[in-house]
Amino acid sequence: MSVLSCSGLSRRFGDVQAVDDVSFSIAEGETYGLLGPNGAGKTTTISMITGVLEPDAGEVVVAGQPMSTSAIAAKRLVGYVPQELALYPDLTGRENLRFFASLYGAARARVDHVLDVVGLADRAGDLAREYSGGMKRRLNVAIGLLHEPRLLVLDEPTAGVDPQSRNQIMDNVRALAAEGMAILYTTHYMEEAERLCDRVGVIDSGRLIAEGTRRELVEQLGERDRISLLLDGDLAHAATMLGGIRDVKSVAVHGHGLELVVDDARECLPVVLSAVTSNGVVVRSVEVNEPNLETVFLHLTGKALRE
Amino acid sequence: MKILSIAWVNLRRVTRDRTGVFFLVALPLMLVFIIGASFGGATTPLLGVVGEAGALRTEPSVRVKDFPDEAALRAAVEHGEVSAGLVRTSADTPRMLVRADRTGQQLRMLVTTTLTREANRSAAGDFVASHTGLDRATALSVVDSVRVEPVEVRTSTTGEALFPQDFSGFDLGAANQLVLFTFLNALTTSAALVESRALGVTRRMLATPTPARVVVAGEALGRVAIALLQGLIVLIGSALLFGVRWGDPLGAAALLGAFALVSGGAGLLVGSLCRTQQQSTGAGILLGLSLAAFGGCMVPIEFFSPALHTVAFTTPHGWAADGFAALTRRGGDLLTVMPHLGVLLGFAVVLFVLGAWRLRRAVTA
Ligand SMILES: Nc1ncnc2c1ncn2[C@@H]1O[C@H](COP(=O)(O)OP(=O)(O)OP(=O)(O)O)[C@@H](O)[C@H]1O
Ligand SMILES: [Mg+2]
Numbered sequence: 001m002s003v004l005s006c007s008g009l010s011r012r013f014g015d016v017q018a019v020d021d022v023s024f025s026i027a028e029g030e031t032y033g034l035l036g037p038n039g040a041g042k043t044t045t046i047s048m049i050t051g052v053l054e055p056d057a058g059e060v061v062v063a064g065q066p067m068s069t070s071a072i073a074a075k076r077l078v079g080y081v082p083q084e085l086a087l088y089p090d091l092t093g094r095e096n097l098r099f100f101a102s103l104y105g106a107a108r109a110r111v112d113h114v115l116d117v118v119g120l121a122d123r124a125g126d127l128a129r130e131y132s133g134g135m136k137r138r139l140n141v142a143i144g145l146l147h148e149p150r151l152l153v154l155d156e157p158t159a160g161v162d163p164q165s166r167n168q169i170m171d172n173v174r175a176l177a178a179e180g181m182a183i184l185y186t187t188h189y190m191e192e193a194e195r196l197c198d199r200v201g202v203i204d205s206g207r208l209i210a211e212g213t214r215r216e217l218v219e220q221l222g223e224r225d226r227i228s229l230l231l232d233g234d235l236a237h238a239a240t241m242l243g244g245i246r247d248v249k250s251v252a253v254h255g256h257g258l259e260l261v262v263d264d265a266r267e268c269l270p271v272v273l274s275a276v277t278s279n280g281v282v283v284r285s286v287e288v289n290e291p292n293l294e295t296v297f298l299h300l301t302g303k304a305l306r307e
Numbered sequence: 308m309k310i311l312s313i314a315w316v317n318l319r320r321v322t323r324d325r326t327g328v329f330f331l332v333a334l335p336l337m338l339v340f341i342i343g344a345s346f347g348g349a350t351t352p353l354l355g356v357v358g359e360a361g362a363l364r365t366e367p368s369v370r371v372k373d374f375p376d377e378a379a380l381r382a383a384v385e386h387g388e389v390s391a392g393l394v395r396t397s398a399d400t401p402r403m404l405v406r407a408d409r410t411g412q413q414l415r416m417l418v419t420t421t422l423t424r425e426a427n428r429s430a431a432g433d434f435v436a437s438h439t440g441l442d443r444a445t446a447l448s449v450v451d452s453v454r455v456e457p458v459e460v461r462t463s464t465t466g467e468a469l470f471p472q473d474f475s476g477f478d479l480g481a482a483n484q485l486v487l488f489t490f491l492n493a494l495t496t497s498a499a500l501v502e503s504r505a506l507g508v509t510r511r512m513l514a515t516p517t518p519a520r521v522v523v524a525g526e527a528l529g530r531v532a533i534a535l536l537q538g539l540i541v542l543i544g545s546a547l548l549f550g551v552r553w554g555d556p557l558g559a560a561a562l563l564g565a566f567a568l569v570s571g572g573a574g575l576l577v578g579s580l581c582r583t584q585q586q587s588t589g590a591g592i593l594l595g596l597s598l599a600a601f602g603g604c605m606v607p608i609e610f611f612s613p614a615l616h617t618v619a620f621t622t623p624h625g626w627a628a629d630g631f632a633a634l635t636r637r638g639g640d641l642l643t644v645m646p647h648l649g650v651l652l653g654f655a656v657v658l659f660v661l662g663a664w665r666l667r668r669a670v671t672a
Contacts, residue, residue, distance in 0.1 A: 050514040069671065072516045080514040086507035088316065090323045095316075102312040103515040127323075143511070 001064075002027050003151050003182035004049065008058035010206075011044050018044040020206035021058070026151070031173065031183040033197030035190075035293065037303045041206040042186045043083055046155050049184065050080045063150050076104075079149030083156045083186075085136050086143075089129035093120055093139050096128055097146065104147035114142040119168055134165025141169055145176070152176060153184045158192065170196060190294045200293065204301045214293055215264065221299050223291035224249065225265035227272060229258045233281030241275055248272070256284075265290055309517050313525025318532050321496050330495070332540055335488040339545045342480030352410050354418070355380045355389035358396040362425040369417055380404060393418055481551040482631035483604040485541040486566060486624050491595030493534040493570035498587045500526060500578030500666070509670045523666050527659060530578070531571030538563045554634030558641040562634070565651035566627040572658025579666035598622050608632070623654045 005025035011018050019041040026032040034042050047053035049060050051067045051074060060067035065074035087096045097111040115121045118138040123131065128139060141157055154173070158166045173196055177183050187193055193200055194214060201211040210217055218224070231238060239251045239258055247268040249261045262268050265288045276283060297303075321327050353370050354363065357380050360371045372389055374380040380392040384404045391414040392404035403418060405411030428450055436446035503509045503526075512522050542563060545551040553559040577594070581587035599605060601615070602624020611619060619625035630647035633639035 047510075052510050052514050069513070070518065072518065075514065075516040078514070080511065082507050082511055082514075084507040086511040088320060088503075088506070088508060090320050091316070095319070099312060099316050100511075100515065103309055103512060103517050105516065 003063050004060070004184065006045075006049060006058065006060045009045060009048055009055050009060065010057040011041075011048060011053065011055050013044075017206050019048070019055075022203065022206070022208045023058075024201050024208060024211060026182045026184060028150075028182055029177055029180045030199065031177045031185060031197045033193040033200040034184060034186045034203060035193055035200055035297060036186075036203035037301060040203045042203060043155055044206075045203070046080075046153055046184070046186070050078055050153055051075050052080075076147065077150045079144035079147065079152040081141050081144040081152070081154040081157050083159065085140050087128050087136070087139055090127060092125050092127055093131070093135075093142075094124040096139060097124075097142060100143045101146050106147040110146050110148075114145045117145065117172060118142045132162075132165075134161040134168075137161045137165055138168060141172065145172075149181070151182045151184065155186050156188065157185070158187065158189065166192075190292065190297070194293055202297060202300050204303075210296070210300055214296075217293070217296045218291045221291070221296060223295060223299075224261045225263065225291070226289040227260045227262055227265055227269060228287040228289065229260070229272075229276065230256055230284040230286075231258060231276065231281050232256070232284060234279070235281075238276055238279060238281050241279060242272060245271055245275060309521050310525040310528055313512075313522065314528035314532050317499060317526065317529025318536065320499055321533050321536075327496065330488075330492055331537055332544070335484050335537075335541045336544045336548065339481045339484050339541065339549060339551070342484070343549055343551075352390035352414055353388075354414055355383050355392040355404075357392070357394045360393070360395075362421050363393070363418065366417065366421055369414065390414055391418075395422075481541065481545040481549070482553075482635060483599075483607070483628055484545075485538055485563070485631070486602065486627045487595070487599040487604040488541060489534050489538045489563075489566055490570045490573065490598065490624065491591065492537050493530060493567075493574035494577050494591030494595050495588050496533055497530060497574035497578030497591065498581075498584040500530075500575070501581050501584050501587050504669060505584075513670060519667055519671055522670065523663050526578075526666060527571065527575050527663060530574040531567055534567040534570035534574065535564070537570075538567050552635060553631070554638070555640040558634045558639065558644050559631070561641060561648055562627060562630045562644055562651075565648050565655065566623065568655035569623045569627075569651050569658060572655050572662055575662030575666060576658055579662055579669050598624050601625070603628050623651055626650045626654075 002025035007023040009019055009022040022041075022045055024032070034045065036042050044053065048055045048058075049067065051069050051071055054069050062074045062077045065071065065077060067074040067078075088099070091099070093115065094111060097114065098108070101108065101111050112121070115124050118141055120135060120138055120142065123135060128136060131139065137157060137159075141154070144152055144154070152173075158169055161169070170192065173183060173185065185193070185196060199211065199213055200217065201208050202217070203209070210220060212220070235253055235256070235258065239253055242248050242258065242260060243251045245268065247263045249263065252259045260272065262272075269286070269288065273283065273286070321331065353372055355372050355374050356363070357374050357377055360373070363369060364371050374383065374392070377394050380389075380394065381404055383389045384392045384406060387406075390410045391406070393401060394404070395401040401418075401422060403415055405415055428447070431450045432443060432447040435441065435449050436443050439446070441449070509522065513519060542553060542559065546553060573594070577587050577590050581590060601618050602622040603611060603619045604624055608616065608619050608625065608628060620629070626647045630644040630651075633643050633647070637643070
């Protein structure tokens with residue numbers, strides 16, 4: 001059963017159709033990336049999913065509970081990490097957490113737990129204003145974890161942070177997903193989406209224009225994984241040999257090299273290499289080329305993810 | 308419970324801010340002191356003296372401080388270290404240095420009377436000595452033994468006194484400062500409401516299982532709590548530090564409570580209408596000071612022209628200040644200030660309804 005399902009979500013601001021008929025769902029333990037250029041409608045979508053904004057049309061259901069701006073039961077199930085640093089700079093980290101713990105009805109003990117999780121336990125007594133950018137981001141994430149939500153929604157949780165804090169946040173997300181939390185994640189960093197997300201949805205001008213795993217998206221575009229080999233030995237023989245492997249779709253010879261189009265480069269690379277070497281051919285170099293989300297994104301939207 | 312958490316955070320944030328604490332505690336009490344002192348205060352005036360203070364030293368209504376020369380005395384008078392100065396060296400006629408204020412005039416009369424009495428005693432002593440052949444010291448003790456019963460002057464009061472006899476300048480200043488600062492700071496600190504929205508904290512609160520009406524009620528309660536804290540600081544602080552009398556405790560508590568509600572409601576409205584913190588701080592200062600001026604918190608309402616008097620009673624400040632005046636100067640109690648309480652609660656209800664409606668729209672839009 002999916003933890004989050006939204007169908008036909010739409011929202012207009014004046015003349016701007018910010019979100020237009022968006023539907024997708026997220027399963028337990030699944031991390032779903034929502035990718036889109038600036039102004040695509042990610043935050044607006046998230047606002048409707050978290051019950052901060054009422055949709056013009058469509059519905060959001062969280063673990064069987066319908067979400068709306070007044071849906072208290074559904075809101076108990078959702079953790080929200082907004083794009084902006086939504087915390088009081090003149091309160092300490094612990095005071096911020098205690099405040100939100102009381103709003104979520106979370107136990108006091110959870111405050112110390114989440115401080116540990118995001119690695120802020122030793123700075124909990126300092127004013128949030130005195131935190132580094134990365135520490136503020138981690139506190140921002142921690143607030144969303146206080147009540148052990150079924151669905152965690154993170155709106156660009158790593159915007160403008162140092163690599164150390166970014167890794168910490170990404171490790172947190174991975175660990176939470178492993179525990180079974182459903183996660184909705186937006187980011188402008190393609191490598192984050194590739195490392196974290198089981199599936200991604202690409203949104204542009206309010207519409208969800210593509211959805212799937214990285215591989216599915218890449219294939220929709222007709223892009224394939226490629227392996228380029230530079231070899232010493234009987235190339236023609238090697239080529240026929242490799243052509244017989246099930247995952248290898250085509251083989252082409254270029255001078256001293258072979259170019260293979262494969263289904264999943266990482267999976268079939270060991271098979272390819274052992275097939276080549278067992279025939280006495282020496283491998284000089286190997287190059288794996290997996291079309292990434294950046295390519296997909298550029299194809300679909302005509303825009304780079306980060307401007 | 309959640310309402311209390313939200314209110315508590317508002318209170319905590321105000322007391323976190325150093326400049327906020329200055330405006331909340333130091334400034335109002337300082338003004339109570341300055342205004343109290345300049346209206347005469349409750350202390351005995353200090354007279355600076357160069358030369359012989361004589362009988363003035365034993366005069367109970369003045370304290371004497373000696374100065375080595377006239378230059379030092381003049382500086383002390385000009386700086387207000389002493390209320391007036393007296394130069395009395397053996398050769399010259401005594402001279403006084405006074406500032407052009409009421410205390411100076413009072414001290415001039417006191418010094419003249421005391422020195423005249425002293426001269427009379429000395430002259431009478433000389434007279435007795437020359438007519439009886441007694442030595443001068445004995446003659447003086449004879450003079451001192453003559454008891455002159457003080458002449459009783461019957462006085463009947465007619466018309467009303469602006470300020471009762473035992474009413475000190477501190478009492479006058481404190482009530483007005485309480486009203487002024489409670490309202491002013493409730494408005495200026497409402498910038499926090501604007502800030503919460505700008506930071507996205509309000510949106511985040513709405514993503515928690517907390518109904519919007521609870522968020523609005525919590526913020527509103529926070530505004531009232533801050534106003535109440537401000538009022539209590541002036542009320543208790545001035546009573547402890549300067550001995551200000553607030554009259555009937557029940558009446559004073561009720562007035563403070565009602566006025567804190569008015570101030571909190573006004574803060575809620577300003578904080579929900581403004582889009583930037585500068586706007587709300589600016590509007591707060593403008594409204595806070597002008598309503599205080601029209602309401603008689605800067606110049607006592609007794610000095611207002613009839614037209615301005617009417618204007619004063621269109622402001623909550625006018626009603627609150629008059630309520631406190633009824634308690635402190637006219638010996639009123641809770642019953643006396645019932646009309647004031649009624650009007651103030653009316654203001655509060657209107658402001659709260661408007662403020663809550665606007666804030667709810669601002670956070671859910
Ligand atoms: N409160 C609002 N009032 C008017 N227009 C809005 C409002 N919120 C969003 N919009 C508009 O809706 C569109 C989508 O905005 P949204 O914030 O959802 O984009 P986003 O994908 O989150 O962008 P970013 O990557 O920059 O955060 C934009 O054109 C934006 O200007
Ligand atoms: Mg956004």
